[in-house]
Amino acid sequence: MSRIGKKPVAIPGGVTAAVDGQEVKVKGPKGELRHVLVDEVIAKADKDGIEVTMREDTKEARAMWGMSRTLVANLVTGVTDGFTKTLEITGVGYRAAVQGQALQLQLGHSHDIAYVVPDGIQVACPKPTEIVISGIDKQKVGQVAAEIRRYRPPEPYKGKGVRYAGEYILRKEGKKK
Template sequence: MSRIAKYPIEIPEGVQVKIEQEQIIVTGKLGNLTQFLVDDVKVDLIDNKISFSLVNSSDHSKAMIGTLRALISNMVVGVSKGFERKLLLIGVGFRASIQSNVIKLQLGFSHDVLYSLPEGISAQIPVPTEIIIKGIDKQAVGQVAAKIRSYRPPEPYKGKGVRYVDEKVVLKEAKKK
């Protein structure tokens, strides 16, 4: 059994949780999220705490209890605080700009790369070489950041490309004569 699932999730002020038959709905100041529940895991709401227990001791239920606890914990954090991911554009002439719901990336190609943001995700560009992606769904924020990074991942010789702020790129040594 997962060790993380032993600890209940505390519900902060301003967040409402509703458990129905097959899903859990978490509502906060930033929005609401839903997650389908698994039959092998029992979810209880007692005194502003969400607790988890196994229905049976199968391998699937042992695997899903920790996963479900992490997903619901991310939902509670997302509707109360939100998630953000920062990207840096490293390279001569690499720039980004935003027009309504479309990010325009100039990444050294012969054409500009246009990426339209999905619903529920917003982006800010404080300087032309930095992109901040925000949203309430942790998985969606990470997926958008990974998609933008995939257009020009950092190359190993000069380090040019799109990278996360906390990412370390190990540069290879150039070819010697």
């Protein structure tokens, strides 16, 4: 049994939530999000919050129960606080800058990379070697961070590249003479 799925998702003040069939809509101070749940679970809105239950006790329903509850909780967190991912750039001459709706990356390639930032995502560069990605949709924020990191993932010998803040890179020893 899912220990996460049993807990209802609390709705804080200033946030409205509505369940229409399998679709959950959440509106808060930062914006509005919606998610369509899988058929194996049922969502009900009441005074405690949104409660996610299994339609019938099957292996697939048990697998989706906790995940569906977490997705609904991410909707509520997104419209109240939002989500943030920070990327660090390591390497001589590697830097980033925001120009309009594009992120300009200099990552040691023969050309600069212009990454167009999708709608609903804000990108900031407080330092030339730091990229802060924020938005209300956790999946979009993580996808944008992964796409930017994919341009130059950290290599294991010198650690040069784009990494998540706090990510540990397993370093290898170089050639021995």
